[in-house]
Amino acid sequence: xxxxxxxxxxxxxxxxxxxxxxxxxxxxxxxxxxxxxxxxxxxxxxxxxxxxxxxxxxxxxxxxxxxxxxxxxxxxxxxxxxxxxxxxxxxxxxxxxxxxxxxxxxxxxxxxxxxxxxxxxxxxxxxxxxxxxxxxxxxxxxxxxxxxxxxxxxxxxxxxxxxxxxxxxxxxxxxxxxxxxxxxxxxxxxxxxxxxxxxxxxxxxxxxxxxxxxxxxxxxxxxxxxxxxxxxxxxxxxxxxxxxxxxxxxxxxxxxxxxxxxxxxxxxxxxxxxxxxxxxxxxxxxxxxxxxxxxxxxxxxxxxxxxxxxxxxxxxxxxxxxxxxxxxxxxxxxxxxxxxxxxxxxxxxxxxxxxxxxxxxxxxxxxxxxxxxxxxxxxxxxxxxxxxxxxxxxxxxxxxxxxxxxxxxxxxxxxxxxxxxxxxxxxxxxxxxxxxxxxxxxxxxxxxxxxxxxxxxxxxxxxxxxxxxxxxxxxxxxxxxxxxxxxxxxxxxxxxxxxxxxxxxxxxxxxxxxxxxxxxx
Amino acid sequence: xxxxxxxxxxxxxxxxxxxxxxxxxxxxxxxxxxxxxxxxxxxxxxxxxxxxxxxxxxxxxxxxxxxxxxxxxxxxxxxxxxxxxxxxxxxxxxxxxxxxxxxxxxxxxxxxxxxxxxxxxxxxxxxxxxxxxxxxxxxxxxxxxxxxxxxxxxxxxxxxxxxxxxxxxxxxxxxxxxxxxxxxxxxxxxxxxxxxxxxxxxxxxxxxxxxxxxxxxxxxxxxxxxxxxxxxxxxxxxxxxxxxxxxxxxxxxxxxxxxxxxxxxxxxxxxxxxxxxxxxxxxxxxxxxxxxxxxxxxxxxxxxxxxxxxxxxx
Numbered sequence: 001x002x003x004x005x006x007x008x009x010x011x012x013x014x015x016x017x018x019x020x021x022x023x024x025x026x027x028x029x030x031x032x033x034x035x036x037x038x039x040x041x042x043x044x045x046x047x048x049x050x051x052x053x054x055x056x057x058x059x060x061x062x063x064x065x066x067x068x069x070x071x072x073x074x075x076x077x078x079x080x081x082x083x084x085x086x087x088x089x090x091x092x093x094x095x096x097x098x099x100x101x102x103x104x105x106x107x108x109x110x111x112x113x114x115x116x117x118x119x120x121x122x123x124x125x126x127x128x129x130x131x132x133x134x135x136x137x138x139x140x141x142x143x144x145x146x147x148x149x150x151x152x153x154x155x156x157x158x159x160x161x162x163x164x165x166x167x168x169x170x171x172x173x174x175x176x177x178x179x180x181x182x183x184x185x186x187x188x189x190x191x192x193x194x195x196x197x198x199x200x201x202x203x204x205x206x207x208x209x210x211x212x213x214x215x216x217x218x219x220x221x222x223x224x225x226x227x228x229x230x231x232x233x234x235x236x237x238x239x240x241x242x243x244x245x246x247x248x249x250x251x252x253x254x255x256x257x258x259x260x261x262x263x264x265x266x267x268x269x270x271x272x273x274x275x276x277x278x279x280x281x282x283x284x285x286x287x288x289x290x291x292x293x294x295x296x297x298x299x300x301x302x303x304x305x306x307x308x309x310x311x312x313x314x315x316x317x318x319x320x321x322x323x324x325x326x327x328x329x330x331x332x333x334x335x336x337x338x339x340x341x342x343x344x345x346x347x348x349x350x351x352x353x354x355x356x357x358x359x360x361x362x363x364x365x366x367x368x369x370x371x372x373x374x375x376x377x378x379x380x381x382x383x384x385x386x387x388x389x390x391x392x393x394x395x396x397x398x399x400x401x402x403x404x405x406x407x408x409x410x411x412x413x414x415x416x417x418x419x420x421x422x423x424x425x426x427x428x429x430x431x432x433x434x435x436x437x438x439x440x441x442x443x444x445x446x447x448x449x450x451x452x453x454x455x456x457x458x459x460x461x462x463x464x465x466x467x468x469x470x471x472x473x474x475x476x477x478x479x480x481x482x483x484x485x486x487x488x489x490x491x492x493x494x495x496x497x498x499x500x501x502x503x504x505x506x507x508x509x510x511x512x513x514x515x516x517x518x519x520x521x
Numbered sequence: 522x523x524x525x526x527x528x529x530x531x532x533x534x535x536x537x538x539x540x541x542x543x544x545x546x547x548x549x550x551x552x553x554x555x556x557x558x559x560x561x562x563x564x565x566x567x568x569x570x571x572x573x574x575x576x577x578x579x580x581x582x583x584x585x586x587x588x589x590x591x592x593x594x595x596x597x598x599x600x601x602x603x604x605x606x607x608x609x610x611x612x613x614x615x616x617x618x619x620x621x622x623x624x625x626x627x628x629x630x631x632x633x634x635x636x637x638x639x640x641x642x643x644x645x646x647x648x649x650x651x652x653x654x655x656x657x658x659x660x661x662x663x664x665x666x667x668x669x670x671x672x673x674x675x676x677x678x679x680x681x682x683x684x685x686x687x688x689x690x691x692x693x694x695x696x697x698x699x700x701x702x703x704x705x706x707x708x709x710x711x712x713x714x715x716x717x718x719x720x721x722x723x724x725x726x727x728x729x730x731x732x733x734x735x736x737x738x739x740x741x742x743x744x745x746x747x748x749x750x751x752x753x754x755x756x757x758x759x760x761x762x763x764x765x766x767x768x769x770x771x772x773x774x775x776x777x778x779x780x781x782x783x784x785x786x787x788x789x790x791x792x793x794x795x796x797x798x799x800x801x802x803x804x805x806x807x808x809x810x811x812x813x814x815x816x817x818x819x820x821x822x823x824x825x826x827x828x829x830x831x832x833x834x835x
Contacts, residue, residue, distance in 0.1 A: 038793065039604070039793075041604045042604055048605070050561070121571065124571070134567060203606065203614075203785070204615070204789070204790070205688055205785050242780050242783070246685065246781055246783055247686075249673055249677060249678050249685045249686075250685045252678055253677055253678040253681060255685040255687070256686065402552075403796065404558075404796070405555075405558055406551070406553045409552050409553045410552070412557055423562060443566065445562070
């Protein structure tokens with residue numbers, strides 16, 4: 001009997017040990033989970049994208065240059081960038097030791113292939129107009145004189161070539177391996193050079209990325225999308241959670257580790273939670289009241305000026321953002337290196353002057369419609385407060401709430417009198433002005449149609465000297481304050497709430513979360 | 522019987538055509554351009570025109586409809602404007618999620634509501650009836666999203682018994698999958714229990730007044746036999762019709778619950794597609810939903826004679 005007992009005990013012990021080691025062997029690798037408020041559109045960089053898509057894709061791919069935290073472009077896959085004297089030729093030397101996720105080494109041919117694909121209209125790359133002559137540049141050639149050198153030639157010089165290449169909504173002009181595309185030319189999945197590689201996309205549920213062990217990091221500290229990157233977690237999972245309350249509950253119940261798009265209204269519930277830290281960053285988005293200068297009533301600049309004088313920008317910003325954002329009547333974000341003392345000059349709140357201008361213009365209380373939406377609740381709050389402020393000067397504003405798609409449609413057609421609108425971030429000051437100025441005949445979405453200003457804009461895109469460029473931008477700002485085609489109010493805020501286990505996360509003006517160098521305690 | 526079924530199926534075709542035309546026209550009437558939503562606020566006219574051409578949105582509306590309908594008749598519901606996915610497989614994938622919750626929830630609700638309604642009718646105006654009616658009224662008055670969030674906070678956050686977000690298909694991992702759908706099923710079952718209990722009670726009260734019930738009692742039949750043999754089969758038919766309507770309505774998507782519980786179901790697909798002006802997906806989902814509705818009602822009509830032989834004779 002005792003022999004049987006011993007054998008039995010040994011058998012049980014062995015079985016338990018086997019289960020234990022199996023359990024350990026199968027223990028899940030560290031997983032960092034964050035929320036997306038909607039599913040991504042595709043995994044093709046800069047093609048059929050939105051913000052959520054950029055957030056995910058830019059962890060897998062890299063371009064020759066990337067955006068730094070001061071919003072200037074810096075080398076990423078390139079080790080060196082040389083510009084010819086005439087500004088029309090850019091020579092990129094590629095870094096050594098960089099490989100794609102499939103193990104193939106990065107060569108100049110891969111860069112040429114990627115760019116030829118981007119420049120082909122069939123790809124529908126978002127930023128094609130910026131490089132085919134319709135926008136800031138015309139790329140006349142991309143060539144590879146050797147395996148480590150890529151040469152771009154432009155039709156004309158421009159100060160914005162590298163900035164535009166680094167743009168996040170362009171997918172960072174990412175270099176991908178040709179195996180990302182099938183023999184039929186259809187996109188399969190990104191094979192990039194980033195610190196994470198594509199894992200799985202369960203549509204409507206989540207996207208999962210995996211650590212790329214052979215990632216070749218730059219040596220300098222992390223700086224925006226450039227600098228040193230290290231995947232400190234094995235897997236990233238971007239969970240699709242449309243409902244804000246459910247997302248908050250998920251964070252508080254440890255269902256996710258990170259919430260990167262909290263609105264001001266939700267902060268109260270998360271502040272003071274023992275396991276949650278909150279980080280804040282000022283972004284480069286611009287919240288503004290747009291004014292249609294072709295409107296029969298609002299074409300009178302006196303009425304526009306009266307509206308700007310009536311709206312108390314600091315008070316409005318305090319109300320909409322709980323005093324967390326800084327008022328800014330400039331199109332250039334406060335985080336930009338071009339935000340000068342001249343840019344800081346804004347509209348003064350002066351009801352008496354507003355009333356005087358309205359009387360001169362013969363305004364007798366005609367209603368002015370202001371469009372807004374509730375998808376971006378700050379827009380709605382802006383409209384409500386603007387209505388209240390305008391009423392103090394006798395300006396009657398009627399608010400019309402639309403769904404976002406409809407408002408965007410009306411914005412694009414110029415079909416509005418005024419609207420509370422948010423421009424997505426532009427990380428170069430010329431691009432900030434480019435958002436709002438242009439010929440309305442061909443671009444009805446533009447609010448500011450002034451040929452002199454358009455000429456100044458072109459000038460600002462061509463000058464490379466910072467001081468000269470600043471002078472041009474300051475002049476444009478002064479004119480904007482005078483003509484009031486719109487009333488910029490403030491730059492956006494990004495609040496990120498994280499479980500206290502999350503270490504190393506840093507926010508920055510471009511809003512895109514960077515999950516390299518982030519670890520779980 | 523087969524002739525009846527064939528006739529009923531043929532009769533659905535004009536309904537489906539009407540749905541197709543109505544949805545197509547309504548979606549085009551709503552302001553908002555899917556291309557603009559894709560390209561964002563910096564898109565210029567050239568980019569927009571190119572994208573519209575690639576997506577076939579620059580064609581005349583009757584032509585767009587004709588192309589779409591022609592493809593639908595061949596089983597091709599087109600591709601999503603937002604992400605290029607084929608619409609029909611997408612619909613079927615999402616429908617499985619919604620159906621797995623709706624079918625179980627409605628079954629649970631029916632199993633509770635029918636006997637509860639019967640008992641309430643039997644004990645009409647007594648305290649038990651008042652309690653059942655009160656409970657049912659409370660359940661059907663509560664907004665589903667509110668109840669869902671409450672359960673989520675209680676069982677997910679406070680007690681930590683169930684996951685708060687995510688979804689695992691039952692076919693992938695039955696046990697894990699079950700954990701994710703317990704709360705949405707319970708939420709939906711509670712709401713529908715309220716609705717079905719009221720109907721079950723009302724029809725049972727009608728039947729309890731009829732002469733043959735009095736006759737059965739007068740004959741000395743036990744009360745249980747009276748209720749189960751005479752009242753329930755005759756009172757159930759209207760409730761069955763309501764169950765059919767509820768099923769058809771819910772199988773079209775429980776968008777609010779799917780949003781609260783982060784379930785990738787048909788309702789959420791439809792809502793997201795409407796906001797994105799994803800015409801092929803909206804058209805496909807609504808056509809599919811109409812077909813489901815019609816088929817469910819056909820099924821209910823076919824089951825009706827089981828409870829009321831007079832309908833079979835007709």
